[in-house]
Amino acid sequence: MRQSLVATTLALGSVFVAGPCLSAADADASPTGELRILLGMEPGYEVSEEAKAVDGSTTSYEWEGLDKDAGAVAVQYVTEFGNLSQVLGQPIIGFEVLCSSAVLKPTGYTVDGGTYSNDNDEEFNYFAVTPTAVVGWRFAKPETSEVGAIGELQLLAGGTVVRGEVSDNSGASDTSLGFGFDVGARIVFGIKEGGWTGAVVGGARRGWASIEMDREGSYTSTLDLDRMGYELMLAVGHSF
Numbered sequence: 001m002r003q004s005l006v007a008t009t010l011a012l013g014s015v016f017v018a019g020p021c022l023s024a025a026d027a028d029a030s031p032t033g034e035l036r037i038l039l040g041m042e043p044g045y046e047v048s049e050e051a052k053a054v055d056g057s058t059t060s061y062e063w064e065g066l067d068k069d070a071g072a073v074a075v076q077y078v079t080e081f082g083n084l085s086q087v088l089g090q091p092i093i094g095f096e097v098l099c100s101s102a103v104l105k106p107t108g109y110t111v112d113g114g115t116y117s118n119d120n121d122e123e124f125n126y127f128a129v130t131p132t133a134v135v136g137w138r139f140a141k142p143e144t145s146e147v148g149a150i151g152e153l154q155l156l157a158g159g160t161v162v163r164g165e166v167s168d169n170s171g172a173s174d175t176s177l178g179f180g181f182d183v184g185a186r187i188v189f190g191i192k193e194g195g196w197t198g199a200v201v202g203g204a205r206r207g208w209a210s211i212e213m214d215r216e217g218s219y220t221s222t223l224d225l226d227r228m229g230y231e232l233m234l235a236v237g238h239s240f
Contacts, residue, residue, distance in 0.1 A: 180209025
């Protein structure tokens with residue numbers, strides 16, 4: 001009888017011990033992937049134009065006085081990989097699709113050292129879609145589902161598709177597609193609680209693109225687009 005009670009006590013004890021161990025393992029297996037929406041500002045494009053007349057002669061224009069910022073919205077997914085310590089942090093990998101747009105209206109043009117005003121009210125309206133790969137480092141995150149800080153360093157690289165339209169006060173307009181390349185680096189820092197994240201995103205971005213325009217048959221032009229500057233966005237995300 002005494003041996004039976006001892007065996008029963010040991011069995012119950014093993015159940016109670018195993019329970020906490022299992023929940024700890026479940027806590028370690030909490031989701032590390034996160035889907036986010038980002039909203040803010042990106043650097044706008046600078047524009048250089050090379051116009052080619054029907055006789056083959058070319059003229060180069062530098063568009064001056066353009067706005068420096070473009071509105072942007074992005075969808076991003078990142079997740080941890082590897083199995084490093086909490087002290088060192090964790091590498092992350094993911095992808096992002098960024099959409100940005102702006103209306104660029106120059107105050108004038110620089111041509112062969114001379115400056116000319118934009119008397120025709122010419123403007124360039126663009127919408128760019130930039131899918132990028134994301135790699136980086138998650139250097140801070142809460143150890144439990146309670147509120148805590150989250151921090152990441154992100155590096156991005158990918159291609160860009162740009163839809164651009166050039167128009168002026170004569171009513172003439174030309175629309176075309178162009179392609180390019182983008183790179184960037186960011187710091188993400190925010191608060192995470194119960195799977196939800198709110199963060200501020202700051203960084204730098206550099207991008208290039210080119211668009212060929214047919215100016216109603218009178219001449220063709222190549223718009224070389226170059227953006228470089230700081231970005232600032234707010235992000236909201238959820239783990240799953």
